[in-house]
Amino acid sequence: MEKYAVIDLLKNHRSIRKFTDEKLPDETIRMLVEAAQSASTSSYVQAYTIIGVTDPEKKKALKEISTQPYVENNGHLFVFVADYRRHRDLSEEKDAPINFHLTEQFIVGTVDAALAAQNLAVAAESIGLGICYIGSLRNDMAKVIEILELPEGTFPLFGMVAGFPAHEGSVKERLPxxxxxxxxxxxxxxxxxxxxxxxxxxxxxxxxxxxxxxxxDSWSDQVVGMLNKKQRLDVDEVVKKQGFLGQ
Amino acid sequence: MEKYAVIDLLKNHRSIRKFTDEKLPDETIRMLVEAAQSASTSSYVQAYTIIGVTDPEKKKALKEISTQPYVENNGHLFVFVADYRRHRDLSEEKDAPINFHLTEQFIVGTVDAALAAQNLAVAAESIGLGICYIGSLRNDMAKVIEILELPEGTFPLFGMVAGFPAHEGSVKERLPxxxxxxxxxxxxxxxxxxxxxxxxxxxxxxxxxxxxxxxxDSWSDQVVGMLNKKQRLDVDEVVKKQGFLGQ
Known part of the structure; x- marks a missing residue:
């Protein structure tokens, strides 16, 4: 491998929003998830779950939330979930209740899931696949929770579609x-x-x-315009209902 | 590049906690940060800043917080900061106040910083460097804010040390x-x-x-034991003081 090949790969990232009809083979999905799991995790806690959505009805329902057509069509849809539920269930046997409801654990679950997701993105791009993150699942987090049957102790962060690219995309310049x-x-x-x-x-x-x-529009126009609107006001209520950000 | 070379690299990740005295050249630091910046970002918002800490006094003070000796000695110390301050300053000129204080923006800033950090980690490992995340900076977030002079609209998430490895480390098996x-x-x-x-x-x-x-101890013992203790209770108060997680 050439010394800077991976850095070149990372710097060549662009979002892909159209995919061919070719499905990701099961062994590819497994390989991508295992690469995701290899990312660092805070104190080994591994506080996330990845849900692969293949059911056409569920994909359609998630597409209604995100409004992005590629959520329903083609590509493989992953949803990244911050997850302390398994720790909580394990803790019940040990009679040692866990404190996942603190802001610290909210950060850990969010960071753990994000590090895994970025490894999955890099792994996918390294074998010629394209990806796009889908933050727009947070347009209606409560509905995503219902569709994927996410229990208390978990909440959905974002989705990602990975598949065989049907367009080139283009690199968008970052801040200086x-x-x-x-x-x-x-x-x-x-x-x-x-x-x-x-x-x-x-x-x-x-x-x-x-x-x-x-x-x-310039970068400043775009991001200030977006952040000026109050969006996703229900996120706070939903994560609290799932047991997070309490005292 | 062999087809699965990057996936092999990702799966070979291990934390490195001892580094040689060799400093990272400035051009390497720049290359790593640019690779970090190439990660996906929610709606192009790029809601993070990376602070490289080279001042020996500051490194010593941060080491006191994290208790990890490698924070002070050797390696290059990066601190990842969720950052809406620049958007806020830009918004003042446009007379369009931004809503960074919602839980949605807390998630976006945290995820944006984490995706960038994981790209930096992968970039570093791809050129033979070793890395270790330092979540333990959250042992005293208020002090980190003071040391790095972080203004309202920002908060520190975690650090990362990257450098020339002085030990091999070992891969820690992940959940099935x-x-x-x-x-x-x-x-x-x-x-x-x-x-x-x-x-x-x-x-x-x-x-x-x-x-x-x-x-x-098993994985379950370890993580349940850790999560059973109430840790970092001040994180909530500190992030609110910085303007986040309000209504």
């Missing part, structure tokens, strides 16, 4: 290195204002070119 | 595939109880062999 990597102390926006302005111009030009001039 | 990967609906513990009992025995044997018989 200087804006994201700071040394020793936090550096405020005004220290890299110019770099972000240049970045905004490049993002705007990218959209303009790809949409034939129909869209030309 | 059948326990972690479910199809269509959540499968409760009793459906894979036997597989987890076998796993517990193998983990116990692994510890016994590596400690010359001094330690032989």
């Amino acid at each position: 290195f200087e804006a994201v990597y700071h040394e020793n102390t936090y550096q405020h926006l005004d220290e890299t204002k110019e770099e972000i302005e240049d970045y905004d111009e490049r993002v705007s030009a990218y959209y303009k070119e790809r949409t034939g001039g129909k869209r030309d | 595939f059948e326990a972690v990967y479910h199809e269509n609906t959540y499968q409760h513990l009793d459906e894979t109880k036997e597989e987890i009992e076998d796993y517990d025995e193998r983990v116990s044997a692994y510890y016994k062999e590596r400690t010359g018989g001094k330690r032989d």
Whole structure:
């Protein structure tokens, strides 16, 4: 393997949103999940579960939530779930109740699941598959819980579709290195204002070119516009109902 | 590149906790951070910052918090920070206040940072470096915030040390595939109880062999024992003080 081959692979990531009809073989799914499981996990706790959704009715219902057609059609749909339920069930036998309802455990479950997911994404791309994360399952978390029969002690974080790509996709430029990597102390926006302005111009030009001039919003416009709307207000209530973020 | 070379790399992950004195060159740090930035990000929001800690006083102070000697000595210390501060500062100019204080944004910031971190880990291991995540920075999150001068709108999630390995480490077996990967609906513990009992025995044997018989706790013993203790009770208060998890 060439020294920088993996770094090149990572830097070549793009989201794929159309897949061929070819199904992922069972042995590929297993290989991807095992690669996911090899990611680091906080104190060995492995506080997540991955649900593969193949039932057409369930895929259709999840697509209604996310509104993304690729959730229903083609590709293999994985849903990543923060999971302390198995620890809780094991703890009952040992008469040692666990404290998964603290904010600390919410972070651990979320991080554990995310590290596993990113390993799965890298593994998939390394064998020529394409992937797309589906955060839009959080449009209706309660419904996802119902569809996948997720018990108390668990909650769904996001989905991911992996499959044989039917388009090329394109790499979307990230924030300037200087804006994201700071040394020793936090550096405020005004220290890299110019770099972000240049970045905004490049993002705007990218959209303009790809949409034939129909869209030309900068990165700042896009993310501030999105974060200005109050979205997914029910997430808090749902995770609390599942037993998390209590005191 | 051989077809499964990257999957083999991922499955070969082990934590490295001792590093040689050799420093990571600046161009390597930049390469790793850029690989991290290439990870997927929710709605392009890129809600994280990575702080490289090189100041010996700061490293010493962070080591006091984590109690892990490798935080202070050798390796390059990265701290991953969930960050909506730059979005907030940008939003002020646009007179469009952002809603980063919702549970949804807490999830997005945590997931975005974790995906980037796992890309950094994979990139580092692919060029022969070793890594270790440092969740123990959450032993005193308020102090980490003080040391790194993290403003409202940000909070530290975890650290990672990356460097030239001074030991081999060993791969720690993960939960059985059948326990972690479910199809269509959540499968409760009793459906894979036997597989987890076998796993517990193998983990116990692994510890016994590596400690010359001094330690032989199973996976279940270890994680239930850990989760039974109330730890890091201040995390909730600290993240709220930084502006998160409000209504």
